Amino acid sequence: MTKVKKRIEKLFVISMVTVFMGQIYLSPFSTTFRFSLGVVTLSLLLIYFKDISVITAANIVGIWVFLFRCFVYMVSHPSVSLEQVIPLYYPVGIFYILFGILFKILDIRNKLNRSIVFTASLWFCDSVSNMVEVFLRKEMGVYSFERVILAIILIGMIRAVFTIYIYHGVSYYKDRYDREQREKKYRELVLLIANLKAELFFLRKSTLDIENAMNKSYDLYEKLEQSTLRDEALLVAKDIHEIKKDYIRVVTGIEKTLQEENASLLMSIEEIFKIIKGNTQKFIDIQNKNIILRFKYKNDFKISQFYPLISILNNLIINSIESLEDVGVITVTEKIDGENCVLQVQDNGSGIEEEDIDLVFEPGFSTKFDRITGEMSTGIGLTHVMHIVENHFNGKISVESEKNKKTVFTITIPMKTII
Template identity: 40%
Template sequence: MIKKLLLFGLVTFITGQIYFYPFGTDFRLALSPIIFSFSLLYFSELPIVLSACAVSLFVFLGRFILEYLNQNLEVMSIITKHYPGGMYYLLYGLLFYLLDARNHAEKPLLIIVLLTTMDSLSNVIELVIRNQILKDIPAVISSLLIVGLSRSFIAVLGYWSIKLYNVLILKKAHYSRYIELLMFISNLKAELFYLRKSMKDIEKVMRDSYSMYMSINDLEDDTGKDQYQSYKNQALSVARDIHEIKKDYQRVITGIEKLLPNPIKDEKMNISEIFEIIRNNSKRYIDSIGKKIKLKFSSSDNYYTKEYYSLVSILNNLIFNAIDAADKTGEIKVKEYTMNNSVVIEVSDNGSGIPEEDLQVIFEPGYSTKYDEKTGTMSTGLGLTHVKSIVEHLDGKITVNSTPGKGTSFTVYIPKIKITGKGE
């Protein structure tokens, strides 16, 4: 992250060297705000306020060093001249954060208006700091609005151009992935036929076993040979049914084992892609149940992994549980980082929390607080059990911290080598 911030600050400073002085003072208008606003929009992993601070510092120090090396001026004079320029980016970043501009990036007209407002207002405040508000204020404001609108339009145009380009580039790969995934699911559904058949056979075996049990209870000491032969045949029938079930389950296991290893050949997905899939899927679910829940994803790394099915399943279960447990509004944060050779994923919410007495049993099969409001049927309570099984399959562990009335945080630790397939 530090490298990204340093690079961001350096690129913004360099592009800031293309500028002009519109009012004949130290106030300059440059192209760098285009790069600044575009980067904040497109690179969602960049923390807004921290990025603004980094760029502000880079711009100030860069201009200070250039002026100090090329001009015979006093240090305080150079500082006074250039610190307002750094303040522009800090103010812009704060406004970008406060107006939640990144979440409006998909609305072109609105985002252009927001960026223009931020650009113009930051420039006006810079002029105030410089004590250079001129007499013809309407003309100054008009000029700043025109420049702000132009820069904002270019930034948004660049943002959408790259997004569309990425869509075109990835379309073929996604289509191929979709077809293979569709075939995988279709084959898996075919295997489920044997599971359904086995369930019916199990029910039949249970009925026959119970019938035999009741018959044996009714036996009398003088039971005839024919009756004993009947019970022998019944017992043999039960044995045959159980054997048939065993064969069916063996077919299921064999079929699934053939399907599961690398259903999409050597396919890998990075953390950002996984988060994007989860974000979109979760947003659709939130919209479908009429809640207003904010989702925030952050990732310190962008590892590529073949275990994306497992990670998607883990995150889906944890996030959907948080959504279901939340009131009409709330916030869910998903954070990924590396610690002690483990990839750590935190899923936290500000919901109602879990009672302390339940924390010891939440991973047990059957634990659930959810039910279908239409039918009154309780959930199976297998979601967290499923999550724990997947995590342990990856040689990891999962912990939970919860404060009733404040929220819950699940933390998953998975060895880095299991995620990346590589050692240190």
């Protein structure tokens, strides 16, 4: 029942759109015969709604066009009777019905990939149907038969070419839109995986910290002599051990979900910058800030460790955006210095106090807060960045800042760990 309802709705759309587009027309012979955009519209809709019967759609359109034009004529000429109007407009109904029959016989829907054949077939349908309509009307105004036929052929060719151009134009922009949407989803997915992998690095570190805490608790249990304290220390060690097992299950689950990428999967610096820029621009728009993003690279090369690198740069750029009030410039650069890849993220925001520079990478340290709620930031972003740079890439990160002038984060990563 649902399929039948959808088909009825589609037939209604085809009929109504064709009827109203049929009101855009030329009357070259000073008679009721007209060349309209209705046939172009019908052709495109028959191509688009492939599950609709061509014959059924053409018959319904023919009836609706006939009834609509009769109605409009009678409203504008109240003294005219229905018997007088029918002979004026029944030929247009025949035109659409015959057009649909020829459209089906020539199988035009399956000729879309052959533009010349498609255009010639549609031209034939249009011209023959119009010739039949003119013959039924038996009126050509002051023009000769040859001139009318020539006009029908020329207009048929124009409408056929117009139709194929519209079809290819719409197809081009639709494909372009679909491609942009796929690229958008890909960028979002890459950034999501990069963030998850960054969290995974921290979870691994926490697992080691928990292991150390458990060992210290057990050592304390063995050293204590008072039985009550020994029992309590043992319970603490057991609790930590349970937490460790839970952490390991979480880490294993994430690692299984984010299976290590194939070693052959690479991404260039240019591609990394494009992904980050696309996602960051959306964040800037949401913040209603006027921030210019600049990405510059001297050496474009492909790397395998692109997920953690994206996470690092994304964290630093977001940090820069949050340090800017309403306007500013953020510049991300890349270059190769000897055996190292050097990345810099620079902004002209509020900067960092001199006494705070040594603390910015400490867990929990933050000078940012939500102006609406007053809640302080977690202060974990830069700690994440430092952990990935030092423990995953065996690199180093430093920061330079001038209050209310600029802040520059410099990341130095050995090329052997990034490629």
